[in-house]
Amino acid sequence: MCLQCARMERRNFLSLAGTAAAAAGLWTAGLSAGLAPRPALARTTLAADAALAQLKAGNEKFVAAPQLCAASLANNRAAVASGQSPWATVLTCSDSRVPPELIFGGLGLGQLFVARTAGNVADPAVVGTIEYGAEHLGSPLIVVMGHNRCGAVQAACAEVDKPEKLPGSIGSVVQAIVPAARAEKGKPGDFVDNVVRENARRTAEHIARDSPVVHELVHEGKVKVVYARYDLDSGRVAFLG
Numbered sequence: 001m002c003l004q005c006a007r008m009e010r011r012n013f014l015s016l017a018g019t020a021a022a023a024a025g026l027w028t029a030g031l032s033a034g035l036a037p038r039p040a041l042a043r044t045t046l047a048a049d050a051a052l053a054q055l056k057a058g059n060e061k062f063v064a065a066p067q068l069c070a071a072s073l074a075n076n077r078a079a080v081a082s083g084q085s086p087w088a089t090v091l092t093c094s095d096s097r098v099p100p101e102l103i104f105g106g107l108g109l110g111q112l113f114v115a116r117t118a119g120n121v122a123d124p125a126v127v128g129t130i131e132y133g134a135e136h137l138g139s140p141l142i143v144v145m146g147h148n149r150c151g152a153v154q155a156a157c158a159e160v161d162k163p164e165k166l167p168g169s170i171g172s173v174v175q176a177i178v179p180a181a182r183a184e185k186g187k188p189g190d191f192v193d194n195v196v197r198e199n200a201r202r203t204a205e206h207i208a209r210d211s212p213v214v215h216e217l218v219h220e221g222k223v224k225v226v227y228a229r230y231d232l233d234s235g236r237v238a239f240l241g
């Protein structure tokens with residue numbers, strides 16, 4: 001597809017985006033096989049607290065016996081090929097050491113709905129993804145998970161100390177974290193680690209407050225939004241709020 005065709009498609013996309021029916025049509029068009037218009041599987045019956053307990057148990061398993069984390073993907077694949085009903089949504093860092101399916105106990109296909117960006121930044125595409133997981137797929141729990149020694153957070157801390165022009169679009173990622181870095185500057189403890197926590201907290205708050213879709217689901221008691229910090233050294237996830 002040439003660039004012009006891509007622009008035309010985008011214009012058509014935007015002109016259709018105003019109504020729920022049109023939005024459903026776009027999903028039907030199939031942005032990917034994993035984003036089917038309606039899950040063929042029944043929605044999960046897990047409530048948010050049960051989903052959270054399941055994640056905690058999975059992480060315990062990952063820490064205590066990581067050799068048990070090999071998921072039986074061959075058996076799992078056919079069961080979810082026709083639809084998905086994930087029971088938790090995780091927004092975390094793109095860092096190669098932070099794959100949520102492994103960290104939460106070797107989860108197989110179709111269990112977690114995952115969005116990953118450097119520094120677990122929630123731009124509009126990420127918020128839309130999370131809304132889809134919660135509203136459309138019925139995922140009852142949203143976890144925003146940062147991690148120690150996060151490169152994106154380190155860059156935001158450096159930016160507060162000494163601003164510089166970053167190449168390409170990296171600056172937009174870093175700038176999204178800078179408010180958390182400014183808020184934590186000068187506080188006791190490790191600057192970067194403090195910002196990891198604060199950035200995850202602010203991102204969770206942003207999703208719960210500023211997304212009308214998530215906000216309503218939270219208000220109705222159907223969805224919970226929590227934030228967490230993953231420790232690269234111990235493998236443990238601490239749920240912070």
Ligand SMILES: [Zn+2]
Binds near residue numbers: 118120149150152153
């Ligand atoms: Zn990171």
